[in-house]
Amino acid sequence: MRFQFLGTGASEGFPALFCNCTVCSEARRLGGKNLRLRSALLVNDDLLVDFGPDLLAAAQRLNLNLWKVRTGLITHTHEDHFNPDNFFLRPQPFGGGPNIPVMRLYGPKDVAVELAAKGLDLEKARLEIQTVSAFESWQDNDYNFTAFRAYHAIDHLEALFYSIEAGPHAILYATDTGYFPEETWQALQGHSFDAIILEETVGKGSYNQHLSFDTFLQVLERIRDSGLLRPGGRVLAHHFSHSGNPLHDELHAFFAPHGAEAAYDGMEVVLSD
């Protein structure tokens, strides 16, 4: 299995569109790993997690053709993770229309509701929508998935995160969540991962429906104590906001002593057999 980060920024992007704070100004000056689009992850070349507003920009920047994506996962319908307009680009003349492979899209019930409200013709878009709930497991193509409940958008939306298994490999994509709910820790028992992608949104700030530096380390400690990380397994932080987080090099320096890494846009990880 291999995977690539199409974006590693929080909802406002990094640097943020309308911000001249020191961090955003320095990020613009230095460029490179300091430029972060909205978060999404491509697994192999046929599975995409989250379809946000930067999907086209990411595909162009990384020279990707998403034609082969046959399975999609949506974590939740916040605008930085789910932009329904992406799916209107599948039918002709915008996309390949009947020639593209059917994509099965899995996510909380809000996904189907929003696409229906926008009037998407699923057949023309070559799209099948499957609503999934927390703690449900299923199989699609060569992948096994389990959905877990995130602590996020409480009393507002259903937010999920996912384990993805293929052959001998397993990864966890935990974006947009505070400290995991107890029922999620219970459900994770017995799973183990080659890589855990874990959000760290607010850095020095504090907000209980995202992780900060402090709560990221608390989750990481429990991940290790619970045996969720396989030997040699990697922990990759992402979904960084300019509000509370420093530039990439400082993020790297913060995570390294804890055995974690700061992901960056375009970063590719190959899990060898």
Ligand SMILES: [Zn+2]
């Ligand atoms: Zn987000």
Ligand SMILES: [Zn+2]
């Ligand atoms: Zn800023």
Ligand SMILES: [Zn+2]
């Ligand atoms: Zn969110």
